[in-house]
Each structure stands twice: as C-alpha cells, then as structure tokens.
Amino acid sequence: MTGLQTLLLGIPWMDPNWLLDHFHTEFVWVSLVIVFIECGLLFPFLPGDTLLFAFGLFLATDELNLTSGPNWLELIIGIAAFVVAAFLGNVAGYEIGRAIGHPVRRHDGRIVKKVYIDRTVEFFEKHGSSALVIGRFVPFVRTYVTLVAGVSEMPRVKFWFWSLVGAALWVTTLVCAGFFLGSAFPGLGSKLDLVILGLLAVSVVPVGYEWWKHSRQEATS
Numbered sequence: 001m002t003g004l005q006t007l008l009l010g011i012p013w014m015d016p017n018w019l020l021d022h023f024h025t026e027f028v029w030v031s032l033v034i035v036f037i038e039c040g041l042l043f044p045f046l047p048g049d050t051l052l053f054a055f056g057l058f059l060a061t062d063e064l065n066l067t068s069g070p071n072w073l074e075l076i077i078g079i080a081a082f083v084v085a086a087f088l089g090n091v092a093g094y095e096i097g098r099a100i101g102h103p104v105r106r107h108d109g110r111i112v113k114k115v116y117i118d119r120t121v122e123f124f125e126k127h128g129s130s131a132l133v134i135g136r137f138v139p140f141v142r143t144y145v146t147l148v149a150g151v152s153e154m155p156r157v158k159f160w161f162w163s164l165v166g167a168a169l170w171v172t173t174l175v176c177a178g179f180f181l182g183s184a185f186p187g188l189g190s191k192l193d194l195v196i197l198g199l200l201a202v203s204v205v206p207v208g209y210e211w212w213k214h215s216r217q218e219a220t221s
Helices: 004-011 018-040 048-060 069-102 101-106 114-138 141-151 156-182 186-220
Strands: none
Touching: 004 048, 018 048, 018 069, 018 141, 048 069, 069 141, 069 156, 114 141, 114 156, 141 156
C-alpha cells in the first residue's frame, strides 16, 4: 500500500489495491459486504465510495474479471449486485432505527456519535425523502440517514422506494465513473491513491464546510 493511502486510511484492508491483491475475484464479495455494512450497520469509516470507483476501474483495465463475457456485461452485473447490497444495508439500518427507537437520539458512543446523528436529523428534516438520495453521496449521512428514517418511523414503502433510487444513483455514478475513466486512462490504476484523495476532497470538504458554517451560526446566535 502506498504511503499516502497508509496516511489516509491506516488499515490495509481499506485499500482497494490491497483487497484485489489478496482476494482476487473475491474482491467483489468483500466489497459487497463492506458496502452493506457502511450503508446500514452504523460503521461510517468504511471506503464505500472508493471501492465502487475502484471496482469500475479494475473492470475497465482487466485487473478484475467476473465472467468470460464482455466488460459491459460485467459492469451491469456488478452495478446490480452493489445496488442490492446498498439497498439491503439501508433496510437493515432502517429496521435498527425502528427497533431502537427515540433513545438512540440521546446516545453518544464511540461508533454511534450523537453529533453525527444530530447532523443527520437536521439533514433529513431539511431534505425529506430526497435525503435518502442526496445522503448517499455524503459521508456519515449515508450511514446514519437510514437509522434516522427508522427512528422517525418513515413509511416502509416510501423508504424502500427512495432508498432504491438513492442506491441505484450512487452505485451507478461511481462505478461508471471508475469504468469510463479507466477505459480512457488505463494508467489511472497506478494512481489510485490520488483518486482516493480526490474522492475524499469532493465528499468530505463540502460537508466539513457546512458543519463549520452551522457551528459559526450557532456561536453568533
């Protein structure tokens, strides 16, 4: 693993290249489990975005082959599998929220932190159903928004619909980005650490700015 990825991630199995080297085609199954956990089991510090992007990139550069068929077929199969994993993760998070109930709003632990839940509640209340779509692209919110939807007892059918829409858009966007960029720039795989840095900047910096702005508004009010 590169020095940059060590600095950013700190854990080898959070590096897509490490996973591919160690698990080969099983990389897909490991990635599906990670996406499921990140989307529903309250572990926000997982590399869902980078794994989806890397999956598309590995397909495009033939570092990963799921079938003996063409790459576009593997792309469709992979997208469908990750959409299912993300959706089922959301359903799990929603059901946990409904089962735990409102006391979770007052909980402040090492993994389920109150500040993350509070921010997600604000995000959910501001955006409503679309939060399940928009929140897919926002770290932390992606993990906790389904929990909040369960706690607020959002109707299940409505939750399922918007969660599926969000899962499909999130997975398709990132996997296709990796696939088409990998097809256009085959050497991109050797610079995956820079791609990870870029994804982190795109996803985390705007969220950090919003949190900072919100804190400033609270301090001046």
